[in-house]
Amino acid sequence: MKKLQFVLIPAIILVIGGLAFSFLFEDKHVAKGRKVFSRYCTPCHGEGGQGDGYNAKNLDPHARDLTDKGEVYMAKLSNEEIYEVIELGGYGVELSPGMPTWGKHFSEEEIWSLVAFIRTLHSYDGPPVKFDKEKPYQTAKPRTPPVQEAEFISLFEEKVSDDDGRQEMIDQGKEVFSDRGCVACHRVNGKGGELGPDLSRVGFMLQPQFIYRWVRNPLSFKPHTRMPNLDLSDEDALAVTIYLSTLKGSSDGVQKAEPHGSDSGTVQKRS
Ligand code: HEC
Numbered sequence: 001m002k003k004l005q006f007v008l009i010p011a012i013i014l015v016i017g018g019l020a021f022s023f024l025f026e027d028k029h030v031a032k033g034r035k036v037f038s039r040y041c042t043p044c045h046g047e048g049g050q051g052d053g054y055n056a057k058n059l060d061p062h063a064r065d066l067t068d069k070g071e072v073y074m075a076k077l078s079n080e081e082i083y084e085v086i087e088l089g090g091y092g093v094e095l096s097p098g099m100p101t102w103g104k105h106f107s108e109e110e111i112w113s114l115v116a117f118i119r120t121l122h123s124y125d126g127p128p129v130k131f132d133k134e135k136p137y138q139t140a141k142p143r144t145p146p147v148q149e150a151e152f153i154s155l156f157e158e159k160v161s162d163d164d165g166r167q168e169m170i171d172q173g174k175e176v177f178s179d180r181g182c183v184a185c186h187r188v189n190g191k192g193g194e195l196g197p198d199l200s201r202v203g204f205m206l207q208p209q210f211i212y213r214w215v216r217n218p219l220s221f222k223p224h225t226r227m228p229n230l231d232l233s234d235e236d237a238l239a240v241t242i243y244l245s246t247l248k249g250s251s252d253g254v255q256k257a258e259p260h261g262s263d264s265g266t267v268q269k270r271s
């Protein structure tokens with residue numbers, strides 16, 4: 001009995017100590033990925049990555065369950081494939097545009113950290129994400145210069161010269177709104193997501209030149225916004241702006257969606 005205690009007690013201490021150690025000293029990239037995921041991805045994918053965030057009910061198809069609980073899916077993807085879908089979004093890899101495009105929002109290193117964190121959500125025995133000290137991933141955010149008002153004005157004059165041009169832009173903008181996944185986060189007339197503000201009256205609230213500049217480059221206004229730069233062409237951005245400018249709500253007033261999180265309110269206008 002004495003002998004057994006000799007072995008058992010240190011063994012137990014080792015196991016418990018090891019667990020505490022691994023939790024306290026979680027790989028720093030996994031820890032970073034967890035933090036980014038918690039702010040930007042959980043509204044759709046849920047805290048545990050099970051596809052059950054508060055915005056999940058507004059999505060069709062659903063946000064993927066990243067834990068592979070129902071079927072083995074994530075484990076079969078390579079690290080590069082997961083990187084690519086985060087970088088380019090569902091739109092860029094022929095999946096649902098409800099999965100946003102993040103390549104203009106996060107640094108290379110942040111996206112690889114997300115991949116490393118996502119790997120901890122399901123069982124996986126393939127090669128781990130490599131963070132090479134000699135060849136580090138880019139840590140700088142993809143900061144593009146703010147879009148100037150003059151750019152909006154000249155594009156507007158070129159494309160919206162008459163009523164026909166305007167109607168074409170409205171139709172195209174409606175398509176952009178659903179095909180590029182704006183609808184996954186924003187509600188219009190009772191349909192759509194609740195991650196961002198309800199846009200049913202946005203034409204009433206915001207100037208078109210602000211909408212255009214915001215959509216082309218949200219980070220230049222708010223460095224920590226949850227709205228990604230979806231990398232729209234200038235024409236698609238103009239079209240969606242013209243469409244949104246027509247949304248002025250119904251006369252009886254459209255209900256605002258419940259705000260979730262600290263920044264789902266109205267963006268401050270800046271000149
Ligand atoms: C607005 C909702 C939304 C947000 C926010 C969101 N996702 Fe998704 N995500 C989706 C949807 C919807 C799908 C399913 C796409 C499909 O299967 O067509 C998806 C699928 C995925 C997949 C599986 C891709 C595949 O190959 O099937 C990964 C990985 C993923 N998301 C990672 C992320 C990460 C990381 C973030 C945060 C940076 C994020 N998502 C934020 C909605 C969202």
Ligand code: HEC
Nearest residue numbers: 100181182185195196197211225226227240263264266267
């Ligand atoms: C991943 C979710 C997400 C997607 C996708 C998204 N947005 Fe947003 N959007 C937000 C959030 C969150 C805010 C609030 C921003 C803030 O305060 O940081 C916002 C703000 C806005 C605003 C300002 C609204 C106001 O009342 O201040 C406009 C306009 C807008 N988005 C348009 C669009 C358009 C157009 C698209 C598609 C090209 C789009 N959004 C895609 C999340 C999203």
